[in-house]
Amino acid sequence: MDALDRLAEPGLDLLRRVDTLIAAGVPEGHPVWPLLRRMQVLPGDAVRGFLDLHPVPLASAGHAVRRLVRGYDDVSAALTDSVLWSGAAATAYGQQRAALLRHLDEGPDSLVGRLESTAGYADALADWVEGSRLALARTLADVLRSAEAVAVVSATATGASTRPGPVGPGVADAAEIAARVLAVLCVAYDGAETLLRQWAPSLAESAWRPPTDGRPRYDQPTRVGW
Incomplete structure (x- = not known):
């Protein structure tokens, strides 16, 4: 349980009251409007x-995801074992083996490269969530002890006389709290979109790269030695 979890119950109670007040209307030109939109x-x-x-x-x-890399390492090791043969078939096999090794584990565009990028993206998202939750917790802690929170609770208390519309009691205070909370969430989601743009190229599908040595010849004998 982190700071946001501990503040969730009182924070949601206050924001429920905030939602009730601003649903009746917010003063024109208030900074909360672009955030709501x-x-x-x-x-x-x-x-x-x-x-x-x-x-x-x-x-x-x-x-x-990182644990999966070990399986690719085992396959790559098997493909690099020396084979005692020569000739056209050996050449064709060698070309395909080299291409498969490149596809498995050679550079950031290989399958292992994509696995490592996927794991890195997951780590970056975890850091983003942790940092965003901390920022939101700090904002909730600030608004919970603010004068605006007192006004909102008073305006929504049982038996309180409320007047609907943007000029009602506590509405301006609720709008101020809403703006502060939505602002920090906007920053958080901007961070998520930035992460996606940064990582998207390295998360694309790993394309197969065919052998680059041309078509093998089959007019030569194959020799196998053990």
Whole structure:
């Protein structure tokens, strides 16, 4: 359990009240408007969805992917064993074997290269989730102890007389809290999009690279030695 998990219950209670107030309307020109348009969700729902993101499963996925590399290493080792034969068939086999070795484990475009990139991307996402959860937790901690939070709770308390619309009690305070929460979530999702752009080239499908030595000749004898 991290700081965001510990703040989830009081934070969601406050944001539920915030959502109720801003759903009735927000003053024109308030900074929360562009954030609402971009996120297309109220802050309470946005935070509730973000709570499901945890770094541990992503980091575990990265470790699991790296463990697969050992199997590719074993196959590559088998392909590099010397074979005592010569001739056209041996040449054709050697060309295909070299191409397969390149495809398995030669450079970032190989299968092993793609596995390592996938594991690295999972690690980067885990770091992004951890950092974003910490930033959101700090924001929730700040708004929970703010004067705006007091005004929002007072305006939504049982028996409180509320007036619908953007000029009602606590609405401006709710909009301020919503703007702060949505702003940090916007930064978080910008970070996720940046990661995807950065890693996308190295996560593409590994294309097969055929042998580069041309077609083998079959008009020569094959000699096998043991």
